[in-house]
Amino acid sequence: MTEKTTTxxxxxxxxxxxxxxxxxxxxxxxxxxxxxxxxxRKTIKRTSTFMAHDEMGAxxxxxxxxxxTRPLSKNKRWRVTEILGKATLPEETAAELAQL
Numbered sequence: 001m002t003e004k005t006t007t008x009x010x011x012x013x014x015x016x017x018x019x020x021x022x023x024x025x026x027x028x029x030x031x032x033x034x035x036x037x038x039x040x041r042k043t044i045k046r047t048s049t050f051m052a053h054d055e056m057g058a059x060x061x062x063x064x065x066x067x068x069t070r071p072l073s074k075n076k077r078w079r080v081t082e083i084l085g086k087a088t089l090p091e092e093t094a095a096e097l098a099q100l
Contacts, residue, residue: 061087
């Protein structure tokens, strides 16, 4: 008798930058990729945006890793797994926040 082995596929992972963080537990992440033009063979930068579930509290400008998951809402199919780097504030903004 033969045994059936089922292998679960790996979930897709992407790394991008948070461009919007105004919703509760949701961020919009922009992911860049390089594509070669079919005719002219020039490398072009393309950007895709993904809505991702965020339990970690990522802020605008943070570099994050997102992983594919089950549908969480109408548009959310990704979730943030780790924050790779925090956003750096410009010096003027940091000084203004320090005064408050």
